[in-house]
Amino acid sequence: xxxxxxxxxxxxxxxxxxxxxxxxxxxxxxxxxxxxxxxxxxxxxxxxxxxxxxxxxxxxxxxxxxxxxxxxxxxxxxxxxxxxxxxxxxxxxxxxxxxxxxxxxxxxxxxxxxxxxxxxxxxxxxxxxxxxxxxxxxxxxxxxxxxxxxxxxxxxxxxxxxxxxxxxxxxxxxxxxxxxxxxxxxxxxxxxxxxxxxxxxxxxxxxxxxxxxxxxxxxxxxxxxxxxxxxxxxxxxxxxxxxxxxxxxxxxxxxxxxxxxxxxxxxxxxxxxxxxxxxxxxxxxxxxxxxxxxxxxxxxxxxxxxxxxxxxxxxxxxxxxxxxxxxxxxxxxxxxxxxxxxxxxxxxxxxxxxxxxxxxxxxxxxxxxxxxxxxxxxxxxxxxxxxxxxxxxxxxxxxxxxxxxxxxxxxxxxxxxxxxxxxxxxxxxxxxxxxxxxxxxxxxxxxxxxxxxxxxxxxxxxxxxxxxxxxxxxxxxxxxxxxxxxxxxxxxx
Numbered sequence: 380x381x382x383x384x385x386x387x388x389x390x391x392x393x394x395x396x397x398x399x400x401x402x403x404x405x406x407x408x409x410x411x412x413x414x415x416x417x418x419x420x421x422x423x424x425x426x427x428x429x430x431x432x433x434x435x436x437x438x439x440x441x442x443x444x445x446x447x448x449x450x451x452x453x454x455x456x457x458x459x460x461x462x463x464x465x466x467x468x469x470x471x472x473x474x475x476x477x478x479x480x481x482x483x484x485x486x487x488x489x490x491x492x493x494x495x496x497x498x499x500x501x502x503x504x505x506x507x508x509x510x511x512x513x514x515x516x517x518x519x520x521x522x523x524x525x526x527x528x529x530x531x532x533x534x535x536x537x538x539x540x541x542x543x544x545x546x547x548x549x550x551x552x553x554x555x556x557x558x559x560x561x562x563x564x565x566x567x568x569x570x571x572x573x574x575x576x577x578x579x580x581x582x583x584x585x586x587x588x589x590x591x592x593x594x595x596x597x598x599x600x601x602x603x604x605x606x607x608x609x610x611x612x613x614x615x616x617x618x619x620x621x622x623x624x625x626x627x628x629x630x631x632x633x634x635x636x637x638x639x640x641x642x643x644x645x646x647x648x649x650x651x652x653x654x655x656x657x658x659x660x661x662x663x664x665x666x667x668x669x670x671x672x673x674x675x676x677x678x679x680x681x682x683x684x685x686x687x688x689x690x691x692x693x694x695x696x697x698x699x700x701x702x703x704x705x706x707x708x709x710x711x712x713x714x715x716x717x718x719x720x721x722x723x724x725x726x727x728x729x730x731x732x733x734x735x736x737x738x739x740x741x742x743x744x745x746x747x748x749x750x751x752x753x754x755x756x757x758x759x760x761x762x763x764x765x766x767x768x769x770x771x772x773x774x775x776x777x778x779x780x781x782x783x784x785x786x787x788x789x790x791x792x793x794x795x796x797x798x799x800x801x802x803x804x805x806x807x808x809x810x811x812x813x814x815x816x817x818x819x820x821x822x823x824x825x826x827x828x829x830x831x832x833x834x835x836x837x838x839x840x841x842x843x844x845x846x847x848x849x850x851x852x853x854x855x856x857x858x859x860x861x862x863x864x865x866x867x868x869x870x871x872x
Contacts, residue, residue: 385417389532389539391507393422394435406849414857418443432710448517451509507536514542522550529860533557540585553863556589566731586610593617598736617855619740620847621747631720638675639793642721644714646681650729654693659782661697679706728756730777735759
């Protein structure tokens with residue numbers, strides 16, 4: 380039997396901190412033990428983070444060891460009131476006290492306002508560089524006390540890679556740098572020329588020193604190859620994905636059988652917003668093509684960033700308050716239950732021209748959920764996956780007419796099913812006693828046959844999408860680390 384090896388996962392965000400980037404390091408930590416790897420995690424102290432979901436920690440095996448490092452910028456802030464006792468993963472902020480702010484608090488507010496303006500020029504490559512000093516210190520302690528065979532750093536933030544780079548060079552570990560998003564080729568950049576040149580040099584050093592690069596889309600991998608072909612030793616594609624265990628025994632959070640329920644769970648911002656969708660739906664209502672009494676849209680997560688109200692203003696302007704339900708942050712399990720309750724799951728992408736290179740992580744959760752998707756996405760790998768596996772409808776996020784038609788098709792499918800269900804219900808109510816037993820037997824046989832067909836279809840579907848299962852991806856990473864330690868040379872994939 381092969382002796383177990385040990386990996387140090389470096390990820391600034393990790394439970395109980397919640398967020399979209401958490402599932403990849405969490406699921407790697409959960410499943411790597413199945414492939415002969417013990418797991419240590421180096422992550423940030425969660426005390427000063429507002430959105431916490433402690434329930435995520437219950438997914439980890441008992442032998443996963445977590446080491447937490449403090450962040451200088453976080454220590455300058457007050458801990459959120461709910462941090463000590465998070466309520467279901469949602470940070471609860473009490474109403475502001477009526478007392479006049481002290482001179483100290485006013486000075487502090489002015490200082491932070493100034494820092495916010497200058498930080499793009501000081502905090503490079505990202506805000507989390509202030510985590511670097513203590514993370515390196517704690518990381519050194521971990522590597523001295525434990526036999527670490529490999530380091531797996533996953534970004535963002537890309538500061539994770541700088542920490543791994545330092546530790547790998549000092550201790551001689553094999554190092555895999557994992558990019559959930561591009562670094563200098565990202566669609567969101569600083570726009571500061573000298574900073575971008577500096578970050579390119581930093582990125583080139585990471586590419587040169589890492590023993591392998593992993594990333595989550597074929598487009599990202601190809602772009603890395605083109606830019607850093609002489610620096611990269613090996614690059615592999617390990618997709619994001621879904622964990623089937625997350626959906627076992629999952630009950631919907633609400634029953635809305637009489638509503639065409641569309642659900643979005645995630646963060647919305649300026650370049651990723653639902654306003655054109657809302658306008659499309661309003662036009663469909665006004666044109667009499669959909670009945671507003673049938674409609675419900677639920678948004679969990681960040682609907683408007685603090686200080687912004689454009690999305691809520693749009694809801695108010697269009698008079699859609701009765702059909703739009705803004706829920707706020709939810710623990711991951713509750714967000715999944717909300718999705719389970721939906722008839723259609725919304726995938727709202729950025730409108731940037733290069734947004735098609737990205738595959739939103741929630742697409743894989745939607746895949747695992749087995750629900751139809753309405754994807755407002757630029758053409759690219761995400762839309763190809765949706766079309767290849769028949770996951771739903773796709774529309775250009777900047778084309779209102781295309782959005783209208785995609786939403787209408789899904790609504791009409793739902794309406795047809797509702798009509799068929801109503802007919803079946805009425806037929807049952809009007810059943811005649813004569814031959815009732817035979818009718819009941821035939822009905823039960825048909826139901827059993829339909830269930831068997833669905834089970835076969837589901838098994839076939841999950842076999843086809845096996846590549847996108849989290850456990851499978853942990854196995855890919857384990858094999859890569861084994862090969863690096865054994866000195867195997869494997870061509871780029």
